[in-house]
Amino acid sequence: MQPLVFALDHIVLTVGSIDATVIFYRDVMGMTAQQFTPADGSARWALTFGSQKINLHQAGAEFEPKAAQPAPGSADLCFLSDIPLSDWIAHLRDHSIAVEEGPVARTGATGPIVSIYLRDPDGNLLEISNKSES
Template identity: 35%
Template sequence: MKLSIDHIVLNVEEISKSIDFYTGVLLLQSERLSEYQKNEAPFPSVRINSDTIIDLFPKHMWATEAQQNKGQGNLNHFCLAMSKEDWVLLTERLQSNGIRIEAGPVNRFGANGVGTSIYFRDPDGNQIEARYYSKEDAADSCLLGS
């Protein structure tokens, strides 16, 4: 069986901050934003690629009193893979937007072997891993025991 990720759902505090982050920093394209703003769609999304989107659930869709007191949700982090050139440009955009890189660059195992990753957070505290794969990283996987 071959599976793929269709979408990720993030509970967000402020839609506008999340849209600004995902479209301005990660350069993802928004989906259904104008429909959301006209109350014609319950939430907007951003597109990762032709097959995958991130749905941004506004607070009224998820914020019950019990959920607010629960603390951290089920999502640990998600990873976006890209070319090395795009990865370098992203690290520059993170820096110019004052977004702290919490870890990395570091070699980590993923869906396509070992890649070079950095970790940072979106406006709601969700951790994002950004990575690129290269032949040098694949050679390093022997050192990591992968």
């Protein structure tokens, strides 16, 4: 059977602080922070990178509809990067961010990857990965 969906358009992170999240993902992860106004007229924030987007919801002031139990620090996200993990480790060290694990071999959506793990300001687990030949 052919898949009924073909791509992930965006995800939503519920966060403790929009400002702290924007600073982390902009300065550490290299994403672009973007304020946008959907049809309902509300002011919202998103993080963009490549053709991907992460919408941000402030904990306690989430937009409807929302997850059944939105909570900061409940996500586990994997990001692909062409930048060598050794460069990432140095970059994270420059920002005083600990690497919790890695580099370690893992399996990604399209094959083998090598990953490092860290946490964002809410404690979400972030995996930064390079595609692997092995």
